[in-house]
Amino acid sequence: MTATDTRQTLLILGASGDLTARLLLPGLGRLVDTGGAENLTLLGAGTDDWDDERWRTRVRESFAALGASGDRAEAVAAASRYLRADVTHGADLRRLLDACQGEIVVFFALPPSVTAKACAAMKDVGLPPRTRLVCEKPFGVDADSAHALNELLNQLVPEGQIHRIDHFLGKSTVLNILGLRFANRIVEPLLSNVHVASVDIVFDEDLGLESRAGYYDGAGALMDMVQSHLLQILALLTMDAPPSLAAHEFRDRKAQVLRATRVWDDDPVDWSRRARYTSGQIGDRLLPAYADEPGVDPARQTETLAEMVVAVDTWRWAGVPFRLRSGKAVGSKRKEAVITFKEPPRTPDGLTGPEQPDRLRIGFTPDRIDLDININGPGDPFVLDPVTLGSEFGPGELPPYGEVLRGVLDDDPTLSVRGDTAETCWHIVEPVLAAWRTGAVPLQDYPAGSTGPKDSLLS
Numbered sequence: 001m002t003a004t005d006t007r008q009t010l011l012i013l014g015a016s017g018d019l020t021a022r023l024l025l026p027g028l029g030r031l032v033d034t035g036g037a038e039n040l041t042l043l044g045a046g047t048d049d050w051d052d053e054r055w056r057t058r059v060r061e062s063f064a065a066l067g068a069s070g071d072r073a074e075a076v077a078a079a080s081r082y083l084r085a086d087v088t089h090g091a092d093l094r095r096l097l098d099a100c101q102g103e104i105v106v107f108f109a110l111p112p113s114v115t116a117k118a119c120a121a122m123k124d125v126g127l128p129p130r131t132r133l134v135c136e137k138p139f140g141v142d143a144d145s146a147h148a149l150n151e152l153l154n155q156l157v158p159e160g161q162i163h164r165i166d167h168f169l170g171k172s173t174v175l176n177i178l179g180l181r182f183a184n185r186i187v188e189p190l191l192s193n194v195h196v197a198s199v200d201i202v203f204d205e206d207l208g209l210e211s212r213a214g215y216y217d218g219a220g221a222l223m224d225m226v227q228s229h230l231l232q233i234l235a236l237l238t239m240d241a242p243p244s245l246a247a248h249e250f251r252d253r254k255a256q257v258l259r260a261t262r263v264w265d266d267d268p269v270d271w272s273r274r275a276r277y278t279s280g281q282i283g284d285r286l287l288p289a290y291a292d293e294p295g296v297d298p299a300r301q302t303e304t305l306a307e308m309v310v311a312v313d314t315w316r317w318a319g320v321p322f323r324l325r326s327g328k329a330v331g332s333k334r335k336e337a338v339i340t341f342k343e344p345p346r347t348p349d350g351l352t353g354p355e356q357p358d359r360l361r362i363g364f365t366p367d368r369i370d371l372d373i374n375i376n377g378p379g380d381p382f383v384l385d386p387v388t389l390g391s392e393f394g395p396g397e398l399p400p401y402g403e404v405l406r407g408v409l410d411d412d413p414t415l416s417v418r419g420d421t422a423e424t425c426w427h428i429v430e431p432v433l434a435a436w437r438t439g440a441v442p443l444q445d446y447p448a449g450s451t452g453p454k455d456s457l458l459s
């Protein structure tokens, strides 16, 4: 069954929030515009004292942000409604569910602690059959809370009806890793410890806190980016080829490699770094120090940049370090996975040339692929030169949230994170979080707009 066959209501809890306005509604708008969400009723709910018109204005503006202003998008916006509710109260939830038509998709666009309370309240309310629950990342705040949330959700609906969102799995370039690896004979045979020296997965942003202290100051870069998005990219880069992209095959393959992933040498002190930006300039933007941002408690020592090195302890990948890093307010916006190859076993005497290794670079923004390779260059044919073979990936038909919402509305969990995997990802990062809590890894500084801290594991 697809989203076009039956009436569904998408009920967004947290309708006035940042995620809803900036990512969720624009993604939904594009999906609706392309005909991927027929028969959809949209309801927004939150504690703010909004009326239908204010909400519809929000919906229209967010739809328009990605160009969705056609008839289909307008029809959804015009018919959408806003209901004021405290979603941690059973009676309010009952009222919201009663206002839905057809199958219900509940999207928790809420802070993680409120999501857990709303789920607890739903237990007493009960949910109509086939209701789908959509949870944002971070899923819980550690392995124990993720486990508890999984148990709670499983009391509400079967696992197949739970969608744990990781919008990086909706990025077309991230999904392009599958075609790059499994749809040709060129790349995949090289991807193992026989040929690969190291892999870097880097997502450095030039954005600072962007008024998100309420959430971010309790999370930090490791929880916000590494525990979820970067580990999903790592899974796509390292998993064995699934026989099909059916949800169970794809998610089994990812789960297998993530279960084998652990901090390098089991030593989180040596193999992790944390840092926080001080004031600085990026382009024409002056950024205050993170610690001076409104809503930030400097004593929390929240990191805005995190690095960790992990091993994927499988036959294929044993011995290859995977260096993960994500930072905010970094001057050199770098968003890519870089596979660095070992030197050739022997270069014939008589050929001389550059020392730099061969590299395959998968860029997440801009979306492109580049292969840096040493070959005979122009001029003296016995002198090797590095060349780059590159290609841009076209933009995906849908933005990441449109892609993951398509899966949710089509009742296809392929791009959703499975419950056990959400817990596994916490187990991978928890030794680092524990080491940081003891103070064994110092919190470094880096000026906003710089390339990050001096003592980086990637330099």
Ligand SMILES: NC(=O)C1=CN([C@@H]2O[C@H](COP(=O)(O)OP(=O)(O)OC[C@H]3O[C@@H](n4cnc5c(N)ncnc54)[C@H](OP(=O)(O)O)[C@@H]3O)[C@@H](O)[C@H]2O)C=CC1
Pocket: 013, 014, 015, 016, 017, 018, 019, 020, 022, 023, 045, 046, 047, 048, 085, 086, 087, 088, 108, 109, 110, 111, 112, 114, 136, 137, 138, 212, 214, 215
């Ligand atoms: N923003 C982003 O870029 C991204 C966010 N996420 C995730 O999305 C989730 C939401 O984040 P974000 O939108 O940034 O957070 P915000 O704080 O901007 O929004 C949270 C929303 O929840 C509402 N809310 C809080 N408590 C209740 C309640 N008891 N009943 C009803 N509504 C309530 C708030 O309304 P009010 O303020 O009126 O209480 C607000 O509308 C988080 O899990 C975050 O990690 C994931 C990816 C990106």
Ligand SMILES: O=C1O[C@H](COP(=O)(O)O)[C@@H](O)[C@H](O)[C@H]1O
Pocket: 205, 207, 224, 225, 400
């Ligand atoms: O989930 C998150 O992702 C964004 C980066 O994603 P992008 O698709 O906007 O590039 C990050 O800025 C944010 O902190 C994090 O919560």
